[in-house]
Structure formats: structure tokens, C-alpha cells
Amino acid sequence: MAGPLVQVEKLCKTFGAGETAVRALADVDLQVGAGEVVGLKGPSGSGKSTLLNLIACIQEPTAGKLSIGGETVWEGHWRVPDLRRLRRERIGFIFQFHNLLPFLNAIDNVALAMTLDGVDRTTARQRAGALLDYLQVGKRASAMPSRLSGGEAQRVAIARALVNRPQVILADEPTAALDSERARVVMDLLRQVAREQQAAILVVTHDEKIFDRFDRMVALRDGRIEQEQPRAA
Amino acid sequence: MNLALADIRHKLGRFVLTCLGLGLLMAVALSMVGIYQGVVTEALALSRSLRADLWVVESGTRGPFAEASRIPGDVREMVARLPGVAAAGAITLRTAEAQAPQGTIRVQVIGYEPGRPGGPSVIATGRGLGGTRFEIVADARSGLPLGATLLLGRYRYHVVGTTRGLVASGGDPLIFMQLRDSQDLQFRLAPAAARRAIAASTGGGSTDTVNAIIARLHPDADPALVAETALRWKHLAALTDQEQSDLLTLSVVNRARVQLGMFTVVLLFVSAVIIALIIYTMTMDKLREIATLKLIGAPDRTIIGLVLQQALLLGGVAYVAAVAIVFSARDVFPRTVALGPAEVAVMAVVVAVICLLGSLVSIRAALRIEPQQALGG
Structure with missing residues (x-):
């Protein structure tokens, strides 16, 4: 891959207008390359979630430029006609509380992301099963989400994020509901996936225990990048 | 995979109870149609x-x-x-x-x-x-x-x-x-x-x-x-x-016929409102799931299919229950409940239309759910 998979240039986001306007992000520049795991930290209201939403194409920037996988997605306006297709094919999401669909078992939760993309159910389930095995929750494939432990559910959620082999994985506090040991396991898993699939991973986190698992930490404050800190060797 | 059926299986007891309640309401509406027809049938029976x-x-x-x-x-x-x-x-x-x-x-x-x-x-x-x-x-x-x-x-x-x-x-x-x-x-x-x-x-x-x-x-x-x-x-x-x-x-x-006809229309209207409310509640219960589906890239047709299929299944099962209730209880009525295949078929179409119309509000609401609602605690 020639350039970064996620490229954010002078990205701005303002909510509201006039005197009541709130500037959530101001001139943010960020690049995440293939195989790189970047952490995003900052106090509440610093703009972490807004930045994640903009990169996920679920909110529209106010100014700047956003590229995913080398393709300009937003510059003045959306440049991609079908944003959901873009998310489906190129972006994987991992949530704080796993967000598995409660009415599908583990393997169907993972396979769903593929069937939405038109893959037949048998093929999708085969790939989902293999991915669950890879993430060491294959034995729980037929369990409903309510029967899974927090760690198991988060692994299933990671499998769902990975099943379409996305170029970019966005994670919002993926370890917040896990104990320290399981949090490190999940982060190691993400690092492994980033290396093996050459995916760019951006993780919003407050969890200092896992800061050492990132290639880079980016700190946001008042909508601006305050500091970029490479991983200690 | 069929998300509507999977969701119904997941909450089967609740779905069955809802269908039963709705079935009783539809049974009343269907009975009124039968009694309305019965008045005409009885009026002409002697001649x-x-x-x-x-x-x-x-x-x-x-x-x-x-x-x-x-x-x-x-x-x-x-x-x-x-x-x-x-x-x-x-x-x-x-x-x-x-x-x-x-x-x-x-x-x-x-x-x-x-x-x-x-x-x-x-x-x-x-x-x-x-x-x-x-x-x-x-x-x-x-x-x-x-x-x-x-x-x-x-x-x-x-x-x-x-x-x-x-x-x-x-x-x-x-x-x-x-x-x-x-x-x-x-x-x-x-x-x-x-x-x-x-x-x-x-x-x-x-x-x-x-x-x-x-x-x-x-x-x-x-x-x-x-x-x-x-x-x-x-x-x-x-x-x-x-x-x-x-x-x-x-x-x-004529008066009895018109009275029953108007009451039937009122009942169908009440049924339509209740069906719409049930479908709306069922949809809003899945707000986070629908937001998640949108976030992972589910197209609108998947969301519409989920709501619409559940609405039609709800109406269909409730209507089957209503037909079973009315046909097993019709002889208890003091007056003729004249229901034939034509009346049952017409009412089935009416119920399907009510379910379709009732789901429109829910579909609109579902399509308005923002994907970011899946994020956060």
C-alpha cells in the first residue's frame, strides 16, 4: 500500500451555527498506515468520538479532507455515493459493549456482515466459523450473546469487524467492559490482526493499562491534536 | 438469514402473547363482519x-x-x-x-x-x-x-x-x-x-x-x-x-345493517391503530440493533424487510388465531355469524393492508435512526 489507509487533513467539525456553534474538531491531521494500531485518548468532550464518527462516515465533516484506503471520501462534500457500502466493505467496527444482535447466535452475528454484502449464508458461516476458531471462541459459535462472557462477546464482535477483511478497523473503548487481563488479550489480538491483515486500526480509549499496546498514541484536547507519542521501544 | 424470524424466535413468548391479544381483537372485528353478513342472510332466509x-x-x-x-x-x-x-x-x-x-x-x-x-x-x-x-x-x-x-x-x-x-x-x-x-x-x-x-x-x-x-x-x-x-x-x-x-x-x-357496518369500520380503525402501535413498539425496542445494522452497512431494504416482515407475520398469525377463535365460537352467538371463504379472504386482505399501512410509520422511524446511536454505553 503506497499511502496511509486513513488520512485526515485539516478536518473540522462544527455543531450548530452562529453564536451557538460548537467547534468539536479543528484542523485535525491524522494518518494511520497499514498494519498500524493507533490509540486515541483525551478527556471527555475532546472530540475523540466525533473524529471516530467522521472517519466512520456516519457524520459529515464541516471542512478538510478525509480519505479511506487512498480514496477521497469527503472533501467539501461526500465523494462516495453509497456510504453504507463503503462501511460494509472497508470499515470494521468494534464497540464498547460489543453490540452483538441479541437474536442471532455468535456465528450468525459474524456471518451477517458477509451476507449483507451478498455472500451466501453457507460460505459466510464457514468463514465466520474459521474466524471464531482463530479468535479462540469457536466452541461458542452457537451460543446466543446473552450466554457469552464479556471477553467472549468482545471476541465475537472483533470477528464480526474482521469478517469482511476491512482495510480500517475503528474501535470505541473496546476494552472498557473487560478486566485488565482480558483487555490486554483483546489488544494483542487487534495488533495481530493489524499485522496479518495489514489493516489500519484506530482505537479510542481511556484505559491506561493498554497504552503500551499501541504503535502510537494521539492525544486530543478541545478538538485539536495535542500530542502524538510513538510507542516506547 | 432472516432477521425478522430470528428476532421473533428470540422473543417467541412475547410474540405469541401479542399475536393472541391481537387475534382476540381481530376476532371481534371478524365477528362483526360475520354478524353484519348474518343480518342480511337472516333477513333473506325466509323469503x-x-x-x-x-x-x-x-x-x-x-x-x-x-x-x-x-x-x-x-x-x-x-x-x-x-x-x-x-x-x-x-x-x-x-x-x-x-x-x-x-x-x-x-x-x-x-x-x-x-x-x-x-x-x-x-x-x-x-x-x-x-x-x-x-x-x-x-x-x-x-x-x-x-x-x-x-x-x-x-x-x-x-x-x-x-x-x-x-x-x-x-x-x-x-x-x-x-x-x-x-x-x-x-x-x-x-x-x-x-x-x-x-x-x-x-x-x-x-x-x-x-x-x-x-x-x-x-x-x-x-x-x-x-x-x-x-x-x-x-x-x-x-x-x-x-x-x-x-x-x-x-x-x-337497514338500520341494524348500517349500525353494524359502522361499528365494524370503527373496530377496524381501532385495530389498525393498535397494530400500528404494536409494530412501532416492536421496532423501537430494536433501536440499538437497527443502529448497529446501519453502522455495519446494512442497506435500507434490510431494515425495511425486518420491520415489514414482522408486521405481516404479526398480522398473519393474529388473523389465523382470530379465524380459529371465531369459527370455534360462532355457534355460541345468538344470531347468525355468516362467514364464508369470501369474507375470510377479504378480511385477510384488509388485515394485510392494515399491517402494511401500520408499518409505514415504523419503517419511517427505523430509517431515521442514526448509526451513531449504536455507539456509546
Whole structure:
């Protein structure tokens, strides 16, 4: 891959207008390359979630430029006609509380992301099963989400994020509901996936225990990048 | 994979209970449709059973169902001699309270001459009336079994046969008896009153009065032409069977029919609102799941399919339950619940349309859910 998979240039986001306007992000520049795991930290209201939403194409920037996988997605306006297709094919999401669909078992939760993309159910389930095995929750494939432990559910959620082999994985506090040991396991898993699939991973986190698992930490404050800190060797 | 079915399986108990509740509501609406149809069926049951081509009644009236009509009994012979008339029979009609073995019952008494038009076309059990007096043929709806005795006025009558589905426009079961018996019952004065009438020279002797003459025509006879011929007699009026049927449905039972029809419309409207609310609640319960689906890239058709399929499944299962409830309970209703394949099919279409319309609001709401609602705690 020639350039970064996620490229954010002078990205701005303002909510509201006039005197009541709130500037959530101001001139943010960020690049995440293939195989790189970047952490995003900052106090509440610093703009972490807004930045994640903009990169996920679920909110529209106010100014700047956003590229995913080398393709300009937003510059003045959306440049991609079908944003959901873009998310489906190129972006994987991992949530704080796993967000598995409660009415599908583990393997169907993972396979769903593929069937939405038109893959037949048998093929999708085969790939989902293999991915669950890879993430060491294959034995729980037929369990409903309510029967899974927090760690198991988060692994299933990671499998769902990975099943379409996305170029970019966005994670919002993926370890917040896990104990320290399981949090490190999940982060190691993400690092492994980033290396093996050459995916760019951006993780919003407050969890200092896992800061050492990132290639880079980016700190946001008042909508601006305050500091970029490479991983200690 | 079918998300709608998976979600229903996940909350099966809740779905079944919802369907059952909705099914009961639909059963009420379906019953109203059946009762509405039943009023029309009951109104026409007697005239259809008598298979009359022409009704000859008192001049200036539209009897015997819409208005009172009294004509001399010998008019039957005059009608029988009209060109085109194959057979004619005199009948009397009277609503009465009678003492049956099970208690007081309300019946419509029809008097006719056995062997002439006016009797029931089909006997379900027992036999039709013969030459013996004080015998009756009763409809099964009266609850009178074969051999039972009915006290009517001053006389006792024995049930020798039964019919099925023969009721008056008011829903009262029909009792058939000999014309002479019914004339005595209807027109003969009690002994004391008869003595007073004779003393005052105001009559009280002859009871040969009937309410209508029904005529069956030759196949090639024109009912309108025969009616016109009958009208030439000044003291008679004549209605074709079609006119009598129109009179029964558009006049005699019209208020009841319109009332039931309006109530049915109100019920369907209430059902539609409730179905829409249930579908909306079911959809909003899945707000986070729908947001997640959107976030992972599910197209709108997946979201619409989820809501729409659940709405149709809900309506379908509830309607099947409603049909089962109504058909298993219809005989308990005091009046006819006339539901055939046509009514059931039309109501199924109505329910499907209600479900489709009811889901529109929910679909709109589901499509407005933002994907970012899946994020956060």
C-alpha cells in the first residue's frame, strides 16, 4: 500500500451555527498506515468520538479532507455515493459493549456482515466459523450473546469487524467492559490482526493499562491534536 | 438469514402473547363482519326458503315483512288463476312468545297450507306437516327437539320436524304450522271477547284472513307482468321476489345493517391503530440493533424487510388465531355469524393492508435512526 489507509487533513467539525456553534474538531491531521494500531485518548468532550464518527462516515465533516484506503471520501462534500457500502466493505467496527444482535447466535452475528454484502449464508458461516476458531471462541459459535462472557462477546464482535477483511478497523473503548487481563488479550489480538491483515486500526480509549499496546498514541484536547507519542521501544 | 424470524424466535413468548391479544381483537372485528353478513342472510332466509316468485299483499302496503298486510284468505284462489301463476299459497306471519320445555322463547310463527307454497323447502329431521292439526315444524335455533311440546297462546303444539337456518329478519327462529292453526292463533278472539263482539255485532266470527299470498310462476312467465296483472285488483298489491329481497335488506334490516357496518369500520380503525402501535413498539425496542445494522452497512431494504416482515407475520398469525377463535365460537352467538371463504379472504386482505399501512410509520422511524446511536454505553 503506497499511502496511509486513513488520512485526515485539516478536518473540522462544527455543531450548530452562529453564536451557538460548537467547534468539536479543528484542523485535525491524522494518518494511520497499514498494519498500524493507533490509540486515541483525551478527556471527555475532546472530540475523540466525533473524529471516530467522521472517519466512520456516519457524520459529515464541516471542512478538510478525509480519505479511506487512498480514496477521497469527503472533501467539501461526500465523494462516495453509497456510504453504507463503503462501511460494509472497508470499515470494521468494534464497540464498547460489543453490540452483538441479541437474536442471532455468535456465528450468525459474524456471518451477517458477509451476507449483507451478498455472500451466501453457507460460505459466510464457514468463514465466520474459521474466524471464531482463530479468535479462540469457536466452541461458542452457537451460543446466543446473552450466554457469552464479556471477553467472549468482545471476541465475537472483533470477528464480526474482521469478517469482511476491512482495510480500517475503528474501535470505541473496546476494552472498557473487560478486566485488565482480558483487555490486554483483546489488544494483542487487534495488533495481530493489524499485522496479518495489514489493516489500519484506530482505537479510542481511556484505559491506561493498554497504552503500551499501541504503535502510537494521539492525544486530543478541545478538538485539536495535542500530542502524538510513538510507542516506547 | 432472516432477521425478522430470528428476532421473533428470540422473543417467541412475547410474540405469541401479542399475536393472541391481537387475534382476540381481530376476532371481534371478524365477528362483526360475520354478524353484519348474518343480518342480511337472516333477513333473506325466509323469503329464499319459500322460493316465491311473487308476493301478493294488501293494497297500499309493502308487506308482509316491512308493513302489516291483511287480505281475505280466498284471494289465494284468485291469484292461483292469474295467467303465468303455477301455484299459490296463503301464509300468515306472527311474532310470538311461547312456552318451550327450556323456558319462554321468542319465535316467528308461519302459517301455511301443506301442499301449497309457504312451507319449509328442506326438513332437517322428522317430517313436514301433514293433515293433522296442532303440529309444528320448528327451526333448530328454537332449541325444540322432535316430539317436544310448545305452548302457544291457548294451544299446545307438537314438534314433528325441524329445519336448519330458518330465522326471521329479527333473528327469531321460525315455527311452521297449518294455516288454520295460525289463523286461530292470530285472529280468533278469546271466548269472552268473541261473545262481546258478537253481541255488539262487530264480527268475531270468521278468521279466514291471511297476511300474504305467495305465488310460484311458470318458467316462461314474467314476474313484473304478473305483478301488474295482480295490481289491477284494487285491494291488492304485488311485489316480485327481487323487490321483496331489496325491501328486506334496504329497509327492514337497514338500520341494524348500517349500525353494524359502522361499528365494524370503527373496530377496524381501532385495530389498525393498535397494530400500528404494536409494530412501532416492536421496532423501537430494536433501536440499538437497527443502529448497529446501519453502522455495519446494512442497506435500507434490510431494515425495511425486518420491520415489514414482522408486521405481516404479526398480522398473519393474529388473523389465523382470530379465524380459529371465531369459527370455534360462532355457534355460541345468538344470531347468525355468516362467514364464508369470501369474507375470510377479504378480511385477510384488509388485515394485510392494515399491517402494511401500520408499518409505514415504523419503517419511517427505523430509517431515521442514526448509526451513531449504536455507539456509546
